[in-house]
Amino acid sequence: MAMTDLLHAEDIKKAVGPYTAVDSFDHKKFFQMVGLKKKSPEDVKKVFHILDKDQSDFIEEEELGFILKGFSPDARDLSVKETKTLLAAGDKDGDGKIGADEFSTLVAES
Known part of the structure; x- marks a missing residue:
């Protein structure tokens, strides 16, 4: 399944665009702009599984660094700071990774 099966290509392009500068990524704004916030819980979990590149049922810190590329292959990687901020926001149980829930x-x- 491709990201564009779940989200509009134009929304993805608009959402990735503002985050070309290092340390500019804001996951709350990004998830709203890309249209993920309006999706059903089932579709959000499908997006999660696309981003979970190693299919471990978790998005680990290394995979988080590539989250923008999961939406658009020509997007940049997140900086270490952005990755750690995103992990801290999403890792509710403190295990160092983000599960589907x-x-x-x-x-x-967001």
Whole structure:
């Protein structure tokens, strides 16, 4: 399944665009702009599984660094600071990774 099966390509392009500068990523604004906040819980979990590149049922810190590329292959990687900020926002149980339910909560809080 591709991200564009769940989200509009134009929304993805508009959402990724503002985050070309290092340390500019704001997950709350991004999830709203990309249209993820309006999606059903089932669709949010499908997006989670696309972002979970190693299919471990978790998005680990390394995978979080590539989250923008999960939406658009030509997007940049997150900086270490942005990755740690996103992990801190999403990792509710403190295990160092984000599960599907934590991801859904992170999107809902946006």
